[in-house]
Amino acid sequence: MxxxxxxxxxxxxxxxxxxxxxxxxxxxxxxxxxxxxxxxxxxxxxxxxxxxxxxxxxxxxxxxxxxxxxxxxxxxxxxxxxxxxxxxxxxxxxxxxxxxxxxxxxLTGEEEARLTFLAVRRWFGWSAGKLLVLDIGGGSLEIAYGIDEEPDAAASLPLGAGRLTAGWLPGDPPAAEDIRALRRHVRARIARTVGEFSRFGAPDHVVATSKTFKQLARIAGAARSAEGLYVQRDLKRESLEAWVPRLAGMTEDQRAELPGVSEGRAGQLLAGALVAEGAMDLFGVETLEICPWALREGVILRKLDHLTVT
The missing domain is CATH 3.30.420.40 (ATPase, nucleotide binding domain)
Incomplete structure (x- = not known):
């Protein structure tokens, strides 16, 4: 259908x-x-x-x-x-x-995290073992962890790239003190949540979804979208940390000229990068694997599960 x-x-x-x-x-x-x-x-x-x-x-x-x-x-x-x-x-x-x-x-924030996790689990399969999944949207950051299709832990934090840009980064390019203030806010907020997930042990794979992570991976050297869904794409913390100060010094128009960055999201890219960097650092992640499926696919898969039962 x-x-x-x-x-x-x-x-x-x-x-x-x-x-x-x-x-x-x-x-x-x-x-x-x-x-x-x-x-x-x-x-x-x-x-x-x-x-x-x-x-x-x-x-x-x-x-x-x-x-x-x-x-x-x-x-x-x-x-x-x-x-x-x-x-x-x-x-x-x-x-x-x-x-x-x-x-x-x-959807509640937790439902977003759980449905996104379902999509990632189906994409990677059971052999991927324990997954830690991160998703940066416009309004929130979703985090989920588990070994089954339902995560053992799921959380939603008000750290979306659009929300943070509007509330914390008024300049173009933003002022250095505003960037530092946002960085402190992001890391303090994520740090409160890390313990909920670390008690389950180290994940076998750390996976990121969403346009923000895809664009960050692309500017850091990942394959273009034109090369297909099945090409492996990664984002390394070392590369991201090198890009954050560069993004901080760019105007929105300059960011829009970067490979894979859309004009509509260029203004939010720095805030998204600060959230991604903070999450990778605080969760001790060196490399993220980019998954092409996310929340929308999770909604479809849940619908199909219902059709299978009936």
Whole structure:
């Protein structure tokens, strides 16, 4: 069957269309994205303003039309931290439902971590052993650890690249004192969580998902996306540590010229790099393996599991 996953995230609204069948890997058939940056549309009270809701509804309508054009049988819609944390989330969800017919399922941070972990486990397989999975989104950092398909520990921290950029790095390029303050904040927040995971022992593989990690790996020398999903891509801490001061001295336009960095995410890349560097350092990770599957694939796989049971 052809399924569509509609992901209303902090940076983008992304419709991923896949051909999916129980017992088979989902095959991507179409992708439709819109840079909405909901996390940056919050007002001083933490609410998504009327203009932001209007834009969200318009983008959802476009995604539904794209899904119809591609023959999608069912759309699985969900929202993450930007909607989850908005002060007027209930009103936003009600208006989206009323004007588009879409009932957005708001995932908790822990659900995000668990579904991402499921996708990574299926990609790497049982032989990969114990996995530590890191995912940097626009609004949050997800961490999960385990040996089965359900992680033994999962956490979500408010350390998304978009959130931190908007709240901590106003300059272009940002001031050195702002970067140091953000670095301290990131590391203190991650350090509070490390103990929850370290008690399970060292992982066999440390895996990263998300656009931020993929872009960091690319500028550090990983293969281009055009070379395919199955090419191994890594991010070494040594390389990342060398890149952080370089990114700090660049303007947003200069970062956008780096290989693999999209214009829409260039402004967030430094904050994402500080989170990635802090996580790798505090968890004692020298090399991250990049996984092409993440939250959207996890949602699809969970749906297929349900279809298998029924």
């Amino acid at each position: 052809r399924l569509g996953v509609l992901d209303v995230g902090s940076n983008t609204v992304h419709l991923l269309v896949v051909d999916a069948h129980p017992g088979a890997r989902p095959l991507p058939a179409h992708s439709h994205k819109a840079d909405l940056r909901l996390a940056q549309l919050l007002d001083d009270d933490g609410a998504i303003g009327p203009d932001g809701v209007d834009r969200l509804i318009g983008v959802v309508h476009e995604a539904l039309q794209a899904a119809e054009d591609k023959g999608v049988e069912e759309v699985l819609p969900f929202a993450t931290s930007a909607v989850r944390e908005a002060r007027n989330a209930d009103d936003v969800l009600a208006r989206v439902r009323r004007e588009t017919g879409v009932q957005l399922r708001v």
